[in-house]
């Protein structure tokens with residue numbers, strides 16, 4: 001790419017006024033042993049706007065669905081709401097048929113870490129529930145999840161949900177150009193361990209945008225690796241799964257549901273974000 005060409009990122013600016021300086025700096029990080037993002041991970045303002053728009057549906061669902069979370073409701077009923085809400089707004093629920101996943105969202109109760117499949121299971125007073133929504137709109141994916149309480153829950157249950165939310169915020173706080181993706185897990189694991197919790201290792205955050213799961217893989221624990229350098233225009237999720245006991249997990253016979261190996265609680269919060277020149281913007 002020549003200095004006076006239009007920048008590959010799609011900003012409409014000349015390369016010399018846009019990603020040139022960033023690319024020069026990245027070469028130095030590369031020599032130091034860091035991974036640097038391939039160009040396909042630097043999304044254009046148009047692509048970022050597409051993800052933001054898909055995120056309006058995802059956020060709308062997460063805002064509304066809390067009203068449905070109460071004792072006696074089945075997770076299928078919540079799934080039906082998610083499906084209908086998405087379709088009515090011109091979107092597609094990304095989980096449906098994704099590598100054979102049978103439903104339109106993931107609903108993970110108590111000791112389920114993630115990828116819980118909606119079913120005729122009835123919600124019970126005192127449970128904690130993660131609802132994970134990914135919407136496709138005009139080909140763009142927006143992925144986010146939150147925890148919900150079924151009626152009154154114990155202080156112990158509230159504490160792990162609050163810790164997961166705080167871990168997401170701590171992860172976000174280290175997102176800025178030329179920090180490493182690895183810094184996210186270092187910060188999250190330190191906080192979670194101080195609180196007496198463990199961090200799931202078997203799943204992580206991910207690049208997202210024109211596909212559901214893309215590089216970089218975002219670990220929520222310290223992998224002791226240099227990792228990939230963050231630059232403006234990268235879009236990825238942070239979605240820490242925090243366990244009360246062991247971080248180890250089992251996958252059930254349905255090949256999806258991940259549960260804690262000791263049957264203790266797990267909680268998760270998720271955002272999709274874009275790296276900006278000064279830090280980050282939450283897209284959903």
Ligand code: MF3
Pocket residue numbers: 094095096098099101105106115132133134143237239256270
């Ligand atoms: N939304 C999940 C994530 O945060 C992925 C769910 S994949 C599914 O990455 F197939 F289980 F829906």
Ligand code: CO
Pocket residue numbers: 143205206237239270
């Ligand atoms: Co995700």
Ligand code: CO
Pocket residue numbers: 132133134143144145239270
């Ligand atoms: Co998700």
